[in-house]
Each structure stands twice: as structure tokens, then as C-alpha cells.
Amino acid sequence: MDDLLKIEDLKISYYTYAGEVQSVRGVSFSVRKGETLAIVGESGCGKSVTAKSIMGLIQVPPGEIKEGSKILLKGKNLLEQSEKEWESYRGARCAMVFQDALTALNPTMRIGKQIAENITNHQKAGKDEVKKRVLEMLRLVGIADAKGCVKKYPHELSGGMRQRVMIATALAGNPEILIADEPTTALDVTIQAQIMDLLAEIQQKLGMTVILITHDLGVVANSADRVVVMYSGKVVETGTCTEIFEKHKHPYTWALLKAAPDMELGSKQKLVAIEGTPPDLILPPKGCPFAERCGHCMKICLETEAPRYTFSKDHSVFCWLYHPESGYTDITFDEGEIE
Amino acid sequence: MRNYIIKRFLQLIPVLILVSIFSFLIIHAAPGDPIQNYVKPGMSEEQIQTIREEYGVDGNIVKQYVAWVGHVVRGDLGTSIYKNRPVTELLAEKLPATLILMGAALLISLLVSIPLGLWAGLKKNKMTDNIISFLSYFGISVPQFWLAMILIIIFALTLEILPSGGMRTVNVDTTWDLLRHLVLPAVVLSFSNTAVFTRYIRSSTISQLEEDYVLTARSKGTSRYRILTRHVLKNCLLPIITLVGINLAGLVCGSFVIESVFSWPGIGRLAMDAVNSRDYPLIMGFTMFSCTILILGNFLADILYAVADPRIKQGMGKNNG
Amino acid sequence: MDKNQTIRIDKHSFDKVEKKEARAETRYERSVFRDVLRSLRENKLAIVCCVILAIIIIASLLAPLCPYDPDEQDVLSKLQPPSTKHWFGMDELGRDYFTRALYGGRISLTVGFLSMIMSVVIGTVIGTVSGYMGGKVDAFLMRFTDIFMSVPSFLLMVVINALFPPKVYSMVIILGLFEWCQIARITRAETLSLKERDFVLAAKHLGASNVRIMFRHIVPNMSSSIIVAGSLAVARAILTESTLSFMGLGVQLPKASWGTMLQGAQVYIMDTPWLAVFPGIFIVATVMSFNILGDALRNALEPKMTK
Amino acid sequence: GCGGNQSGKGDKQASGSGGEGGGGTFIVPVNADTTNCLTPYDAYGADDRLMTYGPCYDPLFIVNKDETRWYLAESLEAVADDGCHYQMKLRDGMTWHDGEPITVDDVIFSIKVLQDGSNATDASNVRYDGNDLTAEKIDDLTVNLTLAQPYSAFETEFGRLQIFPEHVFDGNTHIIDNTEALTKGIGSGPFKLKEINAGESIVYEKYDDYYREPASLDEVVIKVMPDESAQEAALQSGEISMMRITSQTKLEKYQSDDEYTVYNIPEGRLNYMAYNYQSPNMKDINARKAIALALNNEEIVQGAYGSEDLAIPATNFCSPENLYYNDEMKGYQQNIEEAKKLAEETGLTEKTLHYIYNQNRPNMKETAQIVQQQLKEIGVSVEIEGVDSSAFFQHLFASWITGTPVEDTSWDLATNGMDQLNADPASKLTSWTGDNLEIGFYVSPETKELWKKASQALTTEDRDKYYKELQVQMNEDYSMYPMANTNYVIAARKEFTGLNEIMRVPIFEDYTKIHMTN
Amino acid sequence: MEERKPLLEVRHLKKYFGLGGKKELKAVDDVSFVIYKGETFGIVGESGCGKTTCGRTCIGVYDATGGEVLYDGKDIRKQTKQERKEFTRKVQMIFQDPYSSLDPRLKVHDIIAEGMQIHHLVSSKKEEETMVQRLLRQVGLNPEHAGRYVHEFSGGQRQRIGIARALAVDPEFLLCDEPISALDVSVQAQIINLLVRLQKERGLTSVFIAHDLSMVRHISDRVGVMYLGKIVELADSQELYSHPMHPYTQALLSAIPLPKPGKMASVNRIHLQGEPPSPVSPPKGCRFCTRCIHASKQCHQEEPELMETVPGHFTACHLYKKK
């Protein structure tokens, strides 16, 4: 398999006054060249932390990447890189687009300079050359008035424009991997659609690998090849887009899909709600993290972590329900099943 | 932008007027007759009255104030009772010395605090940070006059490398000599400001380093050093402009004490003399002068800040509180 | 496939667990106060400062236990260096310097605390009312504050000091009078942002009166800034008091404050430096402790840091 | 040789090399900024001004207890025996620093300036008990002087007049606004103005055409240094050449240090405690007596000054430097029992007395605190307040200053000092005993009577008799509490000698006596 | 539903925010609609289009710049003090942000009881306590939560506290301003279910503001679509979602990403160009003309009025003028 990036048993903790926050607790997945991998899950489940660790952006005093974690890029463990190597890696091989473009752009620096920085950081280029490339990038992301935009400050742009600038910045270094961390959460649906289209277009054009982080399943359904579902610092299910949306195996994935009202049906029936709240990451439950809110919760779920059950090349799930002895061997979640 | 400046400038006027009334009231409420140094035995009632009129200290306070304002509008701050010279002239005479001292102090504060603050912020919670923080706490806490005395003992008396006071050596008129005299008073005067600025820059460095744009810059592969100099520095320094404006007051008041301890021939000492001799016109002149400096300083700081910060320039005129 | 060899699975493992009634909440016993304490406890410097302050305050309170009368003079043994009998030596009139330093602490601290309380109360009320009411009231109060901010306070303090007899209370009033404007500024700014917060809007929409909103919702929410500003105000007041005293405008003799002690010592600084060193150290230690505590409190109260 | 700063560190020129025959720069610190006026028309009572004008202006003559020293004047003779008519002769061949001759016109001009009310200056040199001195020119060097009535202190007062040049002011006696002329500093003394650094210093250089032996120093610098410890630091680092010392510790320190010479010059000054006669608390003579008896003067002087070199306990309203000092008087003896009794009888113990002192004067704060402590012994509580000079004099001399009786009962006790270098106490008493001009302390009708007699007496014997009686009378009236007769103590860098011959402090009458040696 | 009684009538409502100088931000510009007793009225639109402002102005939290709001037939700006107080009891709101809308320094009990205290709805401490506990149970919290501070609760729980506070004064009109947008997907449904239940139980009239179109559809009877301070379309929710008429509504609906892989492609996605203009300087004519694919010359010059194009279906668009 041509895994471009492989993450193995990633464990990351943050040390706070309240205690050790185990943000990521043994996450493994892989990204293939040229595909779009979506990571979904609700707020605080460790999506951003995972992404940051791929960029080597985890602040080390509050955070800590545990021993044994591996992030392999073409077989090379990134976590063993020196700071110098990280610097030449960031932006050039792997770039990131952040959620809130207003805070992610330096408020006192002109747009052009911020984009150019990514270029000058990695290659020796003449002034004109850099300028040309910056304009090219801005045009690529669909900014018509690229020349005018270069001289502006971030606050002078609208939200959608800023997000485009962010994308242009990320692309300027010609990265192999683009990580988009909730690139559209702060935007309206219409703009969101524009940005997502843009990403897809660019990916096609440049053949980039994209890791898309979001909690909006709608976005995922429209743009991802494969999906990783995370819950409380763990991966609960992975699979291709269709597998996740149509043949999902994990109760959490199911609940997530059902929590939104169905546009098609449009009736006023009761929504399927997941009662309770996600567990506290300071003292995470020792069993399955979702057990407490799960309608199928079994005794073992509360006590022991679930093993991985694989259903196809891409589709695997961490859930005790698929243990041969559980009595649920062939589960399809219908509306009636969980109440 | 221009409208904003004009508007902001016009706002200064009522403040100045109110301050003048306020100061006038307080100063005139103080006990002691301003012209008592002036009246000598054997003077007749009329002579005394003439003198009172001459210095604008006769009649009720409203009349006095109105008369005073009338003169001020014409650029005349009155005549010092004690020194018997126009207040403007006296102030102008002492101004260079004070400005040199204040300027040097400000310069030292900035030159020292910016690198220290950045460094401490970068090494947050490490040994360097702790040492710098401790020093800056010390700087904020130490009484200036006390520090002055100690530094005089150390540098002027024990090590004998710097003069203990004054602005120039008699009969020597070189810049080098002036600088040597300037060192101690300027350092003492700058001390607390340096400390305050350092703390401020440190914490703003820390918070700026936590900003998302730093993460973005890092994700572009920008090195730490470049992030500090290209991204963080400007954002850190912007608030310092305002801080400097606010701390002008500290400089003006600090010079009172410092100039006295170091025999610096500046305006602060003139003011102390004025207070002691109830020299109303001079006190008022001084009050108005320093008040104008403060207000103008803050005004300039606001404008500068607005000019330097692209975000504010746009929303200018928005806050008219 | 199954990697659960090590896990013991028995018959009952797969019994379905009935959904429990909304269980007692997960542990959330953190309170602001405890957070603050915890954060302070982690800050070693803050602990040291607490201890220093405690020692100085307690020692000042216990000053009457000293065997010496702070005013009793023994002119024959004046300016004696520190000894086992007189820890800090004797001053220029042969009074026990240690005892005087403790009594001086009472005055300096009293002046510091009382003027802080005064400035905090005035500043908070003016700042809150100004920020909350807005409009004309705000314009008026802020111009008023501007005046106090713009006059060279030190000069006026000197003048006022000549106006009132230099008693402790007049010192308190003078210092309080020029310190509150900073606090008013801070509280006004906070009020401006707090009053836009939804919970204030909610209270307003519930029909709450302005006074209720200001003092039940806004002021408590500024308490951390006020506490910090207060601790810094104490520090500044002590410093300003000593500077005024140094200029000869201090409290009434023979009472001592640290500032007046320094003033007395200034003449002798070449010969009997300890006279300047001891009160100086007291001032620095106290002011520094208040400053550090203020900052530590700020950090501790900063919501970002606690979570 | 010449002074200058070629030696080593730039700021040490004060101790720089002076040749055998003199040279060198002598730097004198003053507390207040005196650089704004260099014409001695307003020198009254301000030590700093006196020191500033000293090098540049000479007096006419100085009458002392033992001798009369002649400067610009050559002689002063009574031309009638009514005590009202005198003739003064100036020396011949004297010139101002700009080369113009010094004549009687300048004397007459100076007298007129002082008498001109619009100059707002003190005229006590030329106005006696309210009556102006009149001068009449006989020739360029001779002038006739006429008094309205005899005045015992005439010679003392008039002789110390420092005249200033008429031509600089174009003969206009209203000089107060003439800033330019006032700062020209064209004087008659051994040093002439070289430069003024506003607020910083005044530099005088030797005047070669001086009418006496030219000075030995090259330069005298008056340096403004308000802070005492700054002065001391400067002295030690050589930035100034001398400073006044007011405490025992320092005295001992400099006495034992080879680098410095300590000069101890009697200044004819009395430091006393005034009872405010206006205050109801002090009206009763027994109340005053109670306080007088409660105090231990020895201890006060010991505590506040610490050394006989600095001050000795005073017994008497006059100082020992005074011509008519009554050396038989013993001062008040402490008697606590009696004092307690009196204090209770007069109700002092129930009151809190308000004590003010001049915080700009040395040793006053200490004195106040010791007095406070001693009065506590007899159960009288005192609150003390240091006030700065101007406010202090406002309290003490309000009536005198404004010329009308001013009611001021805000204080009960005050310590003040008065200098009596002038050999005759009359001028001091003028102010206290004028018709409605009582100041600060109690003056009985008998005292007034005695003073009038004394000041107008024509013979020395009569004056002596009346003044001595006066002293006894004041003592019995408990009109004030004499505390200390102080000395002016100077520590100078050892290379400067002759400071003991400057004759008068703080005026520094004769700068030509100061030499610099290696 | 023939006998619908209007409860809240909004006529030509305007709300401008001054930006200093002569600049004004027209957050709500000439909006009219009616809310009938017992119904749920949804407002959707992009962020910043003025939904919140509109809602708040309707219930008197903001003072309107122009136009009028009639509640129960009475202009809310002409209320007496007494009426005003009564109005604040009858009309309550739930906030978008569960974190900032609860006073962090108060205990849950005090937050909920504040309204009751102000309106003197309870006579004793005891009664107050029972009331608070009943409310807490109603919104699905434990009565013992009353003694805690809000920061101890999760977002969903906080939103429940906010709802309890609103219900405490027994209102008849509830403004729900994006009550779920700050919440996690997994909690959103909880809150929506709760709101639906409470509305049914208490017969509340409510306004439901959201930018999540599917949620609005789920909960509302009628829906208004806002764009740049104006209502561009208003209809029964069923009608609106099945037959959107305004190009903007059409674009909006087509842009919703459906959580079904491949679904999006099948619907005819309308690609909007450009960015929404700033409300400080809205375009002349139709506000949407800068991004509209059907924009004609008329659209750039003339502002379309909100017209009833189909019975019960109002649209502000020149395309439908002739009908």
C-alpha cells in the first residue's frame, strides 16, 4: 500500500493545573498519496492536536508526545527530526490551513509578505520571482484582484477571502500534504461551499494529499475519500466515505449521523439525541470512551478497551459489539434499534 | 484619519481647562500667602496691594482665575513671585535639562526593556525569565530616591567612576562630560519604567507567542528567530507606545525627586521651589506645562498607535468615549 | 483479527447494561477559589511573598511587644550600629531602630491599605457607573477622571500635603485621591465589555434594575481585576507615601513611617548606611511582595491559565 | 600656576593643582538656586544669596564685637554727638569689575534702591525703626549720612551694605524687573563674574584690578546643590571644596580624616523656642514657666547637635558674639516637680500643644522631637509639624510681614533661629518691639521700654546697661526659651586653607583669605 | 389554522448601528413580518446578516432606529414602566452562546431565580427553591445542580440552565437565538428535543433563529430568510424548502452539504460568486444583485419589495413581479 503518512499509536498529553489532559490516546491511521482523508469527531476529541503533531507544532512544556508514538512519512519517523529538519519540512512538504483565518494571519503584516514568507523560507528566490509566485497563488485560490490584495492587511478582507489567503499561503510552498483544520467552520454555507470546491479543485490540479478535519459530516460526505471517526482521543471507526455513511458499524458514528434532522424527510419527528456528555480527558474511562452514552453498552465496554474489528480493506471499527460472543454479530442500526 | 486627529485634539481643550481650574483651586486653597516672601517690613498697605495686583493674587479666586486665563491665552503664564521673572522664561530656561534627562531615561528604558522583555517572554518560566522577572519586580518596587542614594554611594563614592550630581563639571563643556553626569540620574529615573516596560513586553511576548498567527508562521517553516523579529516584535511593541504615553507622568514626577537628589538643574526642582515658596504663578505654570506634556504625550501616543497599527487606522473615530 | 487474548472475557461480559438514570455529575468540584489557591501554591515566588508579607504585617501588629518605646530617646547612644541589643541599631536620637521600623510598618501599611481601599471603592464605583451608564454620565465622569490623570499628581500631592496637616488620614486621602483614576479606567473598560455580555443582557431583559446589574453582575465579574489593581495600588501607595515622606511631607513626628525613616537617614547615609538600608529593605520587600502577589493573582485568575 | 581640570578625572578640578602662589578653583555649594540674580539688593536673611554675592561684592565695612574691618569704606565718623549725623569716606582708586570707578554716587544709588518700595526688598540696612537713612554727596568719595533718630545698630547695619553700580542700572532705582542688568554681576569684590549656568552654577574669576591684594584663588564657583547628601558625595568626590556640617557624626568623621580640614566658626546665632503669645495656651506666664522648667537644655543640645563644636546651650536672648551679652545669666534650670505642678495648675496637661519647626534648617527636627519627649515627662502632649521655610515664617512673622496684626493661634511652640552677627541686637529687636509688631513670642511692656532706651542710647555704657537689663527682663517674662548658640562648621578639602579667616559666616566676608596649597 | 391571531407584528423595522462619523451599519433595514400566537417562526441567513439584531430589536433589547413593533397590538416602545416590566416577564430569550450568557459568579440557583425575584413571582425562599428545582428537572438537570457555578457545566447543560432561566418567569413568547450553534453535534439534538417538548407543553410562541437550515426546518412552522438586513423570502417551512423562489434561498439550500456521499452532485448546486457585501455600504437596488446569477439591470437599480407571490409565500425578487 502506498501509505504516504502513517501514524502509529500516537499519544499526546497536555499538563494543566487540573491535571494531565490525555488529548490523544493511541491513535493510528494512515494517509495515502493523493487522497482526501477526513477526520471527524466532536469538539475536543483530539483532531487538532493530532494534526498539529503531524506539523510538529505541539508546544512541548504544556504538551508531551508520549514515548512510542510514531508519525512515519514515507517510512521516516518525523518525531525524531531535529528542529532544523522540522523547519524545512513545515510548509514545504506539509502545510496547514487553520480554522479561524482572522487570528491565524498576522494582523500587522501585509498579505503579500505573509504568503511570500512561505516561499522565501524554503527556496532562494529573487524578489520578482517571489512576487510573481505570490500573485499566481492568489489567483489560484480565486482572488480576482490579486495585485490589490497583496498590499492589504488581514482585517481588510472578508472571512472567505482570508480563508483563501490562508490556503494560498499553504500552497505557496508546494507541499505534498495539506492539512485543513476545520477550514470552513467559521464561514457561511455558501462560502463554505466555495472553499470546499476550491480545495477539491486544487487537489485535483496539484495532486496533493489532503487531511481534512471537521465535525460537519455533510462536508465530509462531499469531499472525502476516506474517513477517520474520532471520539475522546481515540479512533472509533475508519473506512471509505461510503462505508462510513452507509455501512457504519460504530454506535457513535451512527448517532452522529442521526443527530442532524433529515432534510429529505422534513417531518417533525423527534431527533435522535445522544444523551450525556463526552468523558473528561483528565480521567478518561478505562473501557470504551463512548460506553456511557451508548445504547448498546455492555458490561465489558465499561471495563476494557475494544479491539479492532476489520470489515474490509479500509473499514475497521473499535467496538465490542463485533465480538463473536456478543450476540450482535450482524448489526445494522435501524431507527428502532436504539432509543 | 485627519478628522480623527482633529477631533481628538479638540477633546484636549476641555480637559486642559478643567485641569487648570482644578489645579487653581487646590493651589489657592493651600495655606500661606504667596507674597509673604515678598513683603518686607515697613511696607505700606498700598504697596502690598500693588504687589498683590501685580502678581494676580488679589481679589477673590474667580477673579484671579479669570485674570490668569486671560494672560495664558495670550501666552503669558504670569510672573514668578519668588523669582520675579516671567514664568514662561523660567520654564524655558530649565526645560532643556529636564528634557535631556527625561529623554535619556526614556531611551534607556526602551533600549533595555525591549530586548529583556522579549528574551524573558521567549524563555518563559526558565531561569533567565525568572531572573529578569525578579529584577523587574525589584525595579518597580524600589523607591527611586533610595536607589539614587545607593548608586551614588557605589558609583560616585566607592568606585569613583561617575560624578555624584550636577549636570556639568565646572569649566568643562563637552558632550562626554554631560553624558557622564547624565548616566546616574537617567538610570535611576528610567529604572521603574524599564521594569514596567519589561514586564509588559514579556507578557505581551508570551501572549503573542500563543497567538494563532505564530502557529501559522511556524507551519510555514519560519524559524523561531524570524518569528520573533518579523512577527512578534511589532505586535508586542504596539501597546508599548500607549504605555510610554501613560508613563510620561511618571517621568515628569520622577524628575522632581531625581533632580533634587542629583542636583540636576531642571524643571522639577524649580517646581519644588515654587511649591515651597507658594509661588502661585509658577506652580500654575508648571502644572499647566506638565499637564500639557502629559496630555499631548498621550495624544501623540494614541495617534502613533493608530498610525502604526493597521487595524486601528480603519476603525478610527469609532471610539469617541 | 482479535487482539484480545489477554483480556478475560466471561459469560457476563456481554450483558447489556441498562441505561442508568442521569448519573450524578462527573467530578467537577473545581471552584475559582481553589484554582486560585492551587495556582498560587504552584508559584513559589508568590508563596515566598506571602510569607514575607505575613511576617512584616504580623511583626508590625506585634510591635507593642517590643521591649523598647519607639519614641524613647537616649541621646547618649545615638547612631549606634546594629547589635544584639538593638537589632537595627539606634537612630539619630538614640531610639531603637528596630522598634521604630515595626511601628513605621504600621503606618506605611495602614496608609497603603486604607488608601487602596479608598481608591478601589471610588475607582470601582466611578468606573462601573461611567462604563455602564455611558452617554453623558460617562463623558462627564471620564473627563473628571481625565483631570486626575492629567494633573501632575505628585505636585498637587505636595500642595495638598501642605494644606492638610500631615496626619495619617490626610495622607490616606491624598494618596487615595490620585490612585483611583487608574482603577476607574480599568473598571470602566471592563464594564464596557461586560455590559455587552449576554448575561448582562439577559438580566436586563429580565427587568433587573441598573443598580442590580451593576453590583450583582458586573462588579463581581470584575473582582479579579479589582483585586489585582488593589494589590498594585497598595504597593504604589506605600512607595508614594515614602517618596512624599522623603520630600519631608510625611506623617507627623515622632511617628515614623518607612519613608520618614529614610528621610531621616538620608543625611547620615554616608556614615550610618544601615539607617537607610533597613527601612529601604522593608519598603522594597513589601512593595515587591504586593507586586508579585498582584501578578500571581492575575495569572491565577486568568481563566485561560486555570483551564 | 593655575587651577583647572587637567588633573586626572575631569570632575576633580577642585582639588587640582594650584601653584605655590595660589591659583585653584574653590567650589562652594548652595542649597537654593541663586543663579537668577547677581545684584545684592535682596540678600537679606537668605544664606545662599549671601554666599553667592560674597566673592563678587564687598561690604562697606564690618563692625564686629572686637574690631571694625574696612573694605570699600575708609572711615566713618560721627560729625555731631546727637547720634544722628555721620560722614563716610570711600577708598580712593577703586573700580567696578567693568573698570568704572566706584564713587559715592553708587552708595547713594544703592541706598535708594533698597528704600524704593517697588523693589520689594528688605531695607533694614538703610531704614531704622521705620525711618529712612538719608545720604548727601560731598565729593566723589565722601558722603554725609543722616538718621532720623539715634540707632545703636546703625554702624553694624549700614556697614554691611554691599553696594552695586549705578551706571549699570542707568540710575533707575526700580530695578526689580531689570533682569538683564540684575544678572550682569558687575561687582566690587575680589572676584568677577565669568559665567552663569542657569540653575547650575556661577563661575567667578579673580579680578586683577582689585583694590586690595588680589585673591590667591583663580576661581570661585557657586554650585547649586540642594540635597545635603549630594553635597557630601560631591565633597568626597572633589566636586565641591567645602560644605557645612551640622551633625556630630560628620564632624567627627571629617575631623579624623586627613583629607579634610574642619573649621569651626561662631556664627552668633541663637536658636530658641518661641511661645506663641497669641495662643490661649501660652498666655499664662506659668504655662510658659512650666515648659521652661520641664526642659533640659543640656540634653536637647547634646541630642540635637551632639557636640560643643556645633552648638552650646544658650542661656540668654543674646549670643556670646553680641556686644552686650550678659554673661552672668544662667538660663533656666530644669525642675520637673515644679514644672509638673505648674502644668497641672495651668491646665496644660489636658491640652495638646502644637509645635512647628522649620524643616529647611538643620537640627530643628531633632530638637523638636527631644522637646516633645521631654514635655511628655511632665504630662504635656505635643504634636509636632515640620513646615517649610516660607510657611514657617508665615506662622511666626505674619504680623511683621504684612505690617498689620495677624491673629494666628494655630501653633503654640516653635523653634526658630536668629543670627546676631551684627554686634548690636537692635536690628533684630526692631521687628519685635515695634508698636504693634510682636512676633512669635511674648514681649512685655517693660521690655519694649527697655529696648527703646537701649537702641537710642548714645553711649556704649548706656546701651550695655539697658541691653543687659533687657536680657534679664525677657528671662523673667519667660518670653522665649533660648536653646543653643550654634557654630558654623565647615569641612573643607585640606588643600584649601584660610577658611578660618573668612571672618563671617555664612557670608564669607573675605574670599581673598582662602588659599589653595598642594 | 384559519383563526391565527397575530402576537407580534413587526412593521418596517430598522436598526442601524452608528460607527462614528457619518457611517452607519444597517444591520436590519426595513423588515416587516407577523408572528402568530402559538407558532414557531424561523429566521435563517448567513452569519452577520442581522438575525440576532432583528430578534433583539423585536423584543426591545435594542432600541429600533425606525419602524415599530407591536406586541399583542401595543407598540413596545410606548410602554409604561409597568407594562415594560410585564413585557420583560412575558417575553424571554435564549442565547446563542451558553458560555457568555450565564453569569459565572452566580450559582445556578441564583441565575434561575433572578427573574422570579425581580418580578416577585415567589413569596418565600422555600417556594423559590421548589420552583428552581422543578425547573431544573423540567430541563433535564438534577435539582442538586442548583448549588453549583456554571463553569462546572458542559455546554449543553449550560444551555439548559439558560432555558430554565427563561422559563422561570413563565413567558408566553420565547426568542431562541441560535441556541444550538455553539454546541456539539451530539448535544444539539438534546436541546432541540427539549425545546420542542417545552413549546408543546407550554404552548409557547417562539422565534427560532439559526443558520443551520435543516434545524430550522425541523422546528419551525414558518421561516423567513434574511440577507444583508432584509427578509428576502418568507413562507411556510414546508413550502419554502420544497419550492424556494428567491435565488438566494435556492443557492442557500443547494449549498447545504448533505451527509450522504454523492448526494450533492445530484442536486443542482448553484455556485454563488463573490463575497457578501458589507452592511455598511450595501449595494444599490436588490441587496443580492452582486452575487445573483439572474441579476438584471433592474435589480441593480430598484429594490424589490417583499410580495406575496404564492398565497402565504412572500418573496422579494424582481423575477416574480409579474405574477
Ligand SMILES: Nc1ncnc2c1ncn2[C@@H]1O[C@H](COP(=O)(O)OP(=O)(O)OP(=O)(O)O)[C@@H](O)[C@H]1O
Ligand atoms: N495547549 C493545550 N493545553 C491544554 N490542553 C489542550 C491544549 N490543546 C488542546 N488541549 C486539549 O486537548 C483536547 C483535544 O483538543 P483538540 O484541539 O485536538 O480538539 P479538536 O478535536 O480539534 O476540537 P475542536 O473541534 O473544538 O477544534 C481538548 O480536550 C483540549 O482541551
Ligand SMILES: Nc1ncnc2c1ncn2[C@@H]1O[C@H](COP(=O)(O)OP(=O)(O)OP(=O)(O)O)[C@@H](O)[C@H]1O
Ligand atoms: N452592537 C453592535 N454594534 C455595531 N454593529 C453591530 C452590533 N451588533 C451587531 N452588529 C453588526 O450588525 C450586523 C448584523 O449582526 P447580527 O449579530 O444581527 O448578525 P447575525 O445574523 O446574528 O449573525 P450570526 O449568525 O453571526 O450570529 C453585523 O454586521 C454585525 O457586525
Ligand SMILES: [Mg+2]
Ligand atoms: Mg480543533
Ligand SMILES: [Mg+2]
Ligand atoms: Mg447572531
